[in-house]
Amino acid sequence: MSFVTIPLEQKQAVLRELSGIKEQFAARHWFPGTSGNLSLRIGDYTPDNFYFAITASGKDKSVSTPSDFLFVDQEGRACETTELRPSAETLIHCEIYRKTGCGAVFHVHTVFNNLVSEYFGEQGQVPIQGLELIKAFNIWEENAAITVPVLPNYADIPRIAELVPDALHPAVPGILLRGHGIYAWGQNAFEAKRHLEAFEFIFEYIYRDLLLRK
Numbered sequence: 001m002s003f004v005t006i007p008l009e010q011k012q013a014v015l016r017e018l019s020g021i022k023e024q025f026a027a028r029h030w031f032p033g034t035s036g037n038l039s040l041r042i043g044d045y046t047p048d049n050f051y052f053a054i055t056a057s058g059k060d061k062s063v064s065t066p067s068d069f070l071f072v073d074q075e076g077r078a079c080e081t082t083e084l085r086p087s088a089e090t091l092i093h094c095e096i097y098r099k100t101g102c103g104a105v106f107h108v109h110t111v112f113n114n115l116v117s118e119y120f121g122e123q124g125q126v127p128i129q130g131l132e133l134i135k136a137f138n139i140w141e142e143n144a145a146i147t148v149p150v151l152p153n154y155a156d157i158p159r160i161a162e163l164v165p166d167a168l169h170p171a172v173p174g175i176l177l178r179g180h181g182i183y184a185w186g187q188n189a190f191e192a193k194r195h196l197e198a199f200e201f202i203f204e205y206i207y208r209d210l211l212l213r214k
């Protein structure tokens with residue numbers, strides 16, 4: 001375990017913000033069956049030295065308890081004395097922070113992100129063009145086209161995590177794991193939430209559009 005002293009007020013502010021986001025996502029039923037994990041970075045950042053708060057593994061994320069989160073370092077190791085285990089998917093968060101320098105990473109399992117990731121799984125990416133909500137990713141060109149990477153859902157999380165750096169598209173703040181869920185990120189919690197909401201809107205749109213065209 002690597003210990004670090006994070007000022008108490010800073011920790012409390014991060015936990016309050018993360019807790020609020022968790023409650024909002026839970027109200028949308030975005031954490032079925034204890035799935036999903038959320039993290040928020042704290043303090044200074046260099047690619048090989050940073051800290052973040054993350055949801056503890058296996059918790060019912062629709063309830064709030066004093067043991068919902070813990071702090072970990074850039075390798076996903078707890079950096080305080082705790083009985084809690086960090087999310088089983090912490091290494092994926094670590095790779096996203098390391099590669100992008102972002103401030104928050106949110107992961108949810110929804111029916112729409114699962115269906116779309118499976119539909120485009122063989123292709124390895126979801127093509128998206130001409131939708132207004134692409135602007136939520138700060139892409140303003142007319143009729144913009146982006147793709148969202150779809151990674152294989154290996155049981156071995158380190159195997160997925162090592163694919164992350166090369167899979168990320170700099171302008172696209174999200175990746176799908178096939179038949180699993182989405183990771184979306186942003187400079188801060190506000191931006192990561194906006195990105196996640198935009199992805200979820202777009203995935204529902206893609207699903208309904210495919211149905212309409214059948």
Ligand SMILES: CSCCC(=O)C(=O)COP(=O)(O)O
Nearest residue numbers: 033035036037057058087088
């Ligand atoms: C019960 S869902 C399987 C694990 C998963 O995909 C997930 O998002 C939740 O894992 P965690 O360890 O973060 O609770």
Ligand SMILES: [Zn+2]
Nearest residue numbers: 035036089181
């Ligand atoms: Zn998951």
